[in-house]
Amino acid sequence: MMKGQELMNDGTLPPGLPNGTPVWWRNPHALPVDAAMARSSLDGEMVKEAEDAWEWYGPLLAQLFPETAADGGRNRSELRELNRIAGMIGLTRGRLFAKCDYALQTTGSIKARGGVFEVLTHAVDIAREAGLVEDGDDLSKLAAPEAKAFFARHRLLVGSTGNLGYSVGLAGCRLGFDVEVHMSHDAKQWKKDRLTALGACVVEHGSDFSQAVCAAREAADRQADSHFVDDERSITLFMGYAAAARELADQIEEAGIPVDANHPLHVYLPCGVGGAPGGVTFGLKRVFGDAVRCIYVEPVASPCMLVQLALGIDRPVSVYDFGLDNRTIADGLAVAQASQLVARETRHMVEGIATVSDESLLIWLTHMWRLEKMRLEPSAASGFAALVEFGGEIEVPDSDREITRVIWTTGGAYQPETEFAAALARGNDLISSM
Ligand SMILES: Cc1ncc(COP(=O)(O)O)c(C=O)c1O
Known part of the structure; x- marks a missing residue:
């Protein structure tokens, strides 16, 4: 002060x-x-x-x-x-x-430009490592049930005031990922409800955005096969x-x-x-x-x-x-x-x-x-x-x-x-x- x-x-x-x-x-x-x-x-x-x-x-x-x-x-x-x-x-x-x-x-928000992009990039990266796709392939095969079963063994985490969480949650859940969204106290209830209805796990924090991001980052560090979408540090x-x-x-x-x-x-x-x-x-x-x-x-x-x-x-x-x-x-x-x-x-x-x-x-x-x-x-x-x-x-x-x-x-x-x-x-x- x-x-x-x-x-x-x-x-x-x-x-x-x-x-x-x-x-x-x-x-x-x-x-x-x-x-x-x-x-x-x-x-x-x-x-x-x-x-x-x-x-x-x-x-x-x-x-x-x-x-x-x-x-x-x-x-x-x-x-x-x-x-x-x-x-x-x-x-x-x-x-x-x-x-x-x-x-x-x-x-329905600018955060899709980052959030959906990072989810797709991560999905393609791990699918490529697993030999499911190669450079230049038609990627629509990653929406097939076999790919979904593969993604279900991986977790995405994100900390958000709402819109990034929704973007990561919606894209992640549709691909089949296990998604965990850490929300700050400002996050609107309807944004949390929508994520829960998608099948994402919503972790509510009584603290602000920076602390929710920090908690999500730490949770990702503790879990194998997880990827943290870092709103503070991600170049993707x-x-x-x-x-x-x-x-x-x-x-x-x-x-x-x-x-x-x-x-x-x-x-x-x-x-x-x-x-x-x-x-x-x-x-x-x-x-x-x-x-x-x-x-x-x-x-x-x-x-x-x-x-x-x-x-x-x-x-x-x-x-x-x-x-x-x-x-x-x-x-x-x-x-x-x-x-x-x-x-x-x-x-x-x-x-x-x-x-x-x-x-x-x-x-x-x-x-x-x-x-x-x-x-x-x-x-x-x-x-x-x-x-x-x-x-x-x-x-x-x-x-x-x-x-x-x-x-x-x-x-x-x-x-x-x-x-x-x-x-x-x-x-x-x-x-x-x-
Ligand atoms: C509607 C809306 N506009 C603007 C922003 C600002 O984006 P950033 O937090 O990346 O600065 C956000 C962030 O969530 C948002 O939800």
Whole structure:
């Protein structure tokens, strides 16, 4: 606490942060892309390998998630232009889009890009070791009963606030794995119930996300034939997310939108532990270089990546050290301590971080339903709240340019009606009282 106070006093952190006031922090450590990439220990080619792997997994994905079959077993989401929202918030220049991961056909959240990818990668790895498949094979045979019996002898573990657990749980159970999901106290009951109904073992923790991940990691260490999907440290997860950059780039190209120094791309990414936004940022920087600016968005009570990057030190920092309580309606973003992997790898790539209030999430969840019929969960509405609150400041370096803004809407389509209706009712009340 004292250390945090000292650092705040010297201006390292935005003054409003410990009071829970929404802030915009422009990253003073951001570097031009070549210098940023040179400081990363990850090879950009790994993103290409992940893109190729997703293609190879297509026939298997189509078996496991028949909803994706029409798209060749691809885990892709729509890029939707939001003209009505742009009009409502008074955008006069440039364009506004939503990247619709909230409706990803596999598990309805961005965490599928990492979680499903890592489950498939692990399944293929162990099947290859056992001689069940070879490079280049049609992988749909891994959905057959014999493969299922093989996977049933292996265990997958994961620690999660909900959506990663659901992604790993659903893909893992459909392949036949024995799945154990460790959930933090913030995890929504319906997410736990859904996993239990799939046949996964749900271990409930009274503690926060970081401790649930730690417990899952230790449980995996104690068990033979187990694989831990590590939301804090996994490079496979990171690359699964990073592969989304090519998908977005193709959609932007198809829409005929230039992205260059005079036509910058601003991408708003909800940030929890950091894997999803970090991976996407790494992938986007590789594709668009300095023409893309990536903005992370965190709840006012859980700005874990902001404190980690702002302090710039090589040991974990927690939001609790600054008197914040990590309590937020955005369960997917309720993380007190950022991934050290992501902080290290994207420190010089992120444009900055905005924090947003729970009320603004509910208000934006409601606007997005009223105007676009998008069923978002609170975490997924955070990019809109950040754009509206801080767009003026965020866009200063590009104010005379045609900016294409992409708000990554990261989850919610598969939430139960009662859950969504309750959030909408709160959002409606907040809007009426404005
Ligand atoms: C809906 C939603 N959006 C964003 C995120 C943030 O992803 P990450 O924790 O990898 O930063 C999560 C994480 O679970 C999520 O569930």
